[in-house]
Amino acid sequence: MSNVNGEEPFDGDELDLDLLEAELRQAAAILDPVPAELRQIAVEAFALHDLDARIAELTFDSVIDAIPVRGAVDVPRMLTFHAGEVTVDVELTAQGLMGQVLPPQTARIEVLRGPQAGSPLSTDDMGRFTSAEPPVGPFALRLRTGEGVVVTDWLTA
Template identity: 70%
Template structure:
């Protein structure tokens, strides 16, 4: 609480500036959604799946191959996620196969939920257009991959 007239005047001015900023320079909805998504990722129980293979870095170039899909492998303990990134979307497999909910996180866009079939396979018809990560919920475990640029 403000104690003197100067502190009270400062508090009133600060509140007026906050209200003016809300009207004249509102926070974009995309930025607000990104902040909410980042907060949702802040889970102390989540395990980070380490990128162990990236075909852009680790694969040998193949002569004559044009527009080869990007292959990624993430590992968290005994769980492996293989992902193929193409211009048509994502194709992946969760090993060992198990029931899971997977979400493709991609900046200001809403998370894209994916279904995993009994063999651990999943697809996404929308290719990531910028940085993306995967969030996997397997039973009681939450796994989040590193963020990568598509």
């Protein structure tokens, strides 16, 4: 007997979807397990997750957006991030990083390089900050201001 949609009505003989999902998960865990390294990376990435943070999007990267100068060596990398009314300008060199939060405001800044944040940096009255350690590998900046938390996009140094 068919219902109005032409489908057979559910009877107890059909496979329970919850049981099917459990069996598929078990089969995937046995036949194609998640590598331990990938699981660790996922846990570390989640540790950096900040639910209340606004994301500051990269709007300028001198590696991509600037015209190279012929003969220039060791040119600093310039980055600009925007999150609403907040702008973060950053200059990366082999000697470290420096930047400025605009409009100028006090902020505590952390250079994120993995599950642990780097040494905290503070802005001066003009919103400027510096670090003698250049970021290595993937990094992001987390700014804690009086208005909330802002996290930049992740980049590779």
